Amino acid sequence: MSNRFLVRLYPRAWRHRYGEEFALLLEATPISAGLVINVLASAGRLWLLRTMLGPWVIGAVVAFVAMQVAQGLQVMFPTAPSSHYGVWFAAWPGYIGLGFFLSCAGVILWQGRSVFSGKSAKLSNDAEILLFATAFFVSFAFLYWGSLANGLVSEKPFDTWRSNAVVAAALLSLLMRPNIVSFHESLERR
Amino acid sequence: VAADYRCSEPALLILIALADGPKHGYAMTQDILQVSGQQIGPGTLYGAIAWLEERGWIEALEAEDRRRPYQLTKDGHAALRARVDQLRALTRAGHAKLADT
Numbered sequence: 001m002s003n004r005f006l007v008r009l010y011p012r013a014w015r016h017r018y019g020e021e022f023a024l025l026l027e028a029t030p031i032s033a034g035l036v037i038n039v040l041a042s043a044g045r046l047w048l049l050r051t052m053l054g055p056w057v058i059g060a061v062v063a064f065v066a067m068q069v070a071q072g073l074q075v076m077f078p079t080a081p082s083s084h085y086g087v088w089f090a091a092w093p094g095y096i097g098l099g100f101f102l103s104c105a106g107v108i109l110w111q112g113r114s115v116f117s118g119k120s121a122k123l124s125n126d127a128e129i130l131l132f133a134t135a136f137f138v139s140f141a142f143l144y145w146g147s148l149a150n151g152l153v154s155e156k157p158f159d160t161w162r163s164n165a166v167v168a169a170a171l172l173s174l175l176m177r178p179n180i181v182s183f184h185e186s187l188e189r190r
Numbered sequence: 191v192a193a194d195y196r197c198s199e200p201a202l203l204i205l206i207a208l209a210d211g212p213k214h215g216y217a218m219t220q221d222i223l224q225v226s227g228q229q230i231g232p233g234t235l236y237g238a239i240a241w242l243e244e245r246g247w248i249e250a251l252e253a254e255d256r257r258r259p260y261q262l263t264k265d266g267h268a269a270l271r272a273r274v275d276q277l278r279a280l281t282r283a284g285h286a287k288l289a290d291t
Binding site (some may be wrong): 012018020024029033038039042043045046 | 235
């Protein structure tokens with residue numbers, strides 16, 4: 001069996017540039033578990049670092065961890081701080097989440113198919129800032145609204161630690177943005 | 191501001207492989223195997239090639255029989271020289287410390 005199929009694991013833009021010569025090298029290399037692992041790791045790294053998928057994956061992982069922490073806090077301290085402010089004040093995390101969800105959808109429309117094609121390395125700095133901000137917000141928004149839809153939130157949905165986690169983690173993500181960008185760059189150098 | 195010549199080990203091995211002339215992917219892996227004893231996987235090799243090309247340290251030449259050779263650029267030469275000098279200083283320091291023990 002030819003090893004050429006492994007090329008299909010890479011983002012389209014990368015395949016367009018290196019696919020043919022990479023396929024020739026794969027054909028000259030005997031197939032082995034080591035080869036498949038090497039290609040899988042390399043392709044996965046490209047998807048994470050060179051496409052706009054990466055920030056979403058990072059955001060989703062951060063969001064998942066934060067939600068688990070919020071869930072733990074909910075069990076330990078059933079009354080969250082937001083419950084003192086009433087429904088309108090307590091509801092704003094949800095509206096922020098929805099707003100950023102829409103802005104994220106705007107980024108996808110604006111960038112089109114390049115979101116998944118590996119062209120994001122050419123994004124301008126402004127676009128990067130918007131990308132990171134929306135990626136983290138949208139991750140939380142997805143989980144927040146998803147948890148609402150699944151009835152996982154208590155009878156007072158906005159009085160929970162989860163709604164606070166949306167805001168806290170979203171603000172944290174903006175503060176962390178320079179670190180995330182430099183982490184990205186150091187990963188690329190490796 | 192001093193130029194940043196930091197790079198990964200595979201990238202350095204590619205720069206060394208290209209120091210004596212242009213090579214395509216397979217020839218690079220063979221040269222690297224001969225020089226360092228390391229078998230670099232295709233994924234690692236092309237990850238480093240893409241990174242080096244973006245930095246402007248190597249450039250692609252016209253494809254020959256579907257294979258595309260790469261060569262060092264002027265910046266690539268400078269980067270390789272800087273890294274090799276750095277490694278030589280490091281090796282010298284290491285040897286000196288070992289001699290003391």
